[in-house]
Amino acid sequence: MNSQGRVGSLVGIFAAVVLFAIFTASAIWVLEAIAGNSADQRLLRTAQVERARLLRLQLDEETAIRGYVATVKPQFLPTYYNARRRFGETATRLTKTLDALSIDDRIVREERVVNAEWLAKVATPSLRNPRSSIFLVQLTSKSLVDGFRNLDAQLFTRLTTRSEAADKSATDLITRLLVGSLVLGAVLALVFAAIATAGFRVAAKLQEQRKAFEDEKRVADALQQAFLGRDLPKLPDAVLSGVYAPAGREAKVGGDWYDAFALPDDRILFSIGDVAGHGVEAAVVMSRARQSILTAGIEESDPGAVLARTNRVLRMQDVTMVTAACGFIDTRSGTIAYASAGHPPIVVLLQTREIRQLATGGPPLGIAGSNSYASFQTTIAPQSMLVLYTDGLVEYARDWDAGERRLLEAIRRLDRNGPSPAAALLEAIFRGKAPVDDVAILTICFRSVPHDVRSWKILAIEACVMRRTRAEFSAALRTAQRSDEEVEIGTMILGELLANACEHGELPVEVELLESRGKFTLVVTDAGRGIARPRFRDPTSLRGRGLAIVEALGGAITLSHKPLSRVAVRLPFGSR
């Protein structure tokens, strides 16, 4: 579900919770009201009992006195006295009960008054003289007792009315509670129905989007597979591994690539890059960029120039931004020359498990008119591994630095001799989960890096320095069991390279004799900017003769410049 749907359902759930809380609170209030009501009802019943008892006591008193007057027999008197004793306390209890019910006790006070009057006017005279004026006394008694009955009837009515009112309010409350429940239920049902409908709509929309995305992803994936299907070159001294992982289903396919191409004389042209944007369009731009690098890399030996040419090609086609790194690896001399266009740095894992990140260069391709990309050159220490990657390997973490730290740590732990260090690195970072952005990884592991046989540094252009360098070089070749002819040819080649470096380059000039698997490479480096190799037209021309002679002697030349001018020659020696 997308974030909008998630917010919608959160609001719905929140509303439901609030409604439920309100309902619960009101239900508790209603139940408490009903409970209070039933307490009132109990008091009302008590009041009715006490009211009836009070009337009964008055009637008992009256009946006893009437009997006594009629018969003058003392057995009526206990009933009278008993009733009279209990009248007071019963009236007091009734008053208290009425107080508890907040009902005015005026009627009880009036009943007490009537009772007192009856005692004074009927009971007391009758007890004193039972035979006197019976008729008159009886009339008075009847009138007072009727008054008492009247008051009692009033109280009865009052209590009954109050009881009925309480009953009614309780019924009302229960009715309200029921109606409230029904309303709440209806509202909740509506809320959930609304959420469900919105959810279905969002899900349907997502389904639609996903289908469109998957259609495009299939095409882009097919393109990627077609491009990446080519096998990486196999070389005796370097093992390459690569992996491309398309983004997971939630994101989109991008235009990442890696490439490596074997050039003559054991060199590798490699490239890695990332086209901004996604989908088929990005995959098409990717194919252009990588083809352009390959084409330029076959003709140019300067990686900066390769990127500059690629930039021109991409700019002409008005494409989006592309980050890329490309370069040449010379497995004979164990050196890398590379250039970078806004791409993450190349990582070198040394045999000591130390990590180095190579310097990076210019702006991404396709955005600026800049046609100059710096070339870098460095020697690869024996048993090192180069790791090139696209930023999908780092950007899965929101924090670039944290992602990079984790990546470097994963590289540090890599098994260089595993079947595919690139796949192992991908697994170490994502642990089987699909990355959120495309990822391309290329690793180049140097199985056997050439080791120095000898090296010399030339700090002054003097005949004796040259003579001594040649002599020591010859001696080194002889020590390496090379034949007299090979020593002579090797020394001639050295002489030509020295002449070029000293005459056209800048001091210091360094000479290295490297050996790898019985093959010898002579590398001469100077601090100059290097010159383009002049075309050697015919035997009588004066320029470019040195390298023509080197080639005529059978040496395979690799030239590079920036930042150092460098010539590497595979010496034409037979294998031993």
Next chain:
Amino acid sequence: MDPAGSSIASFSGEIDFTGKDAFDERLRALDVAETAIVDLTDVTYMDSTALSQLIRLLRRRLDAGKTAPRVVTGSRVARLFRVAGLGEMIPAFETLGEAQTV
């Protein structure tokens, strides 16, 4: 200058770019000779800058209407001459005697 009217410049040891000016100076002595012979028999090493000086000598002499200089290569320099492909322009000989008798 010997009786046959040829001038001979003989060199020995190693000739590389550090000594090209001295080499050139001695070659210039051959510019106007009827026959010019460069004797490299005792040269143990030579690089292509020395070849360039020989080509300059060739050009100067051809411009002056003279013959191409003859070079005695000896055993060590022969390979350089061979791979440089100069044999057609600058006749190379194994011994001084051969160079003088032609």
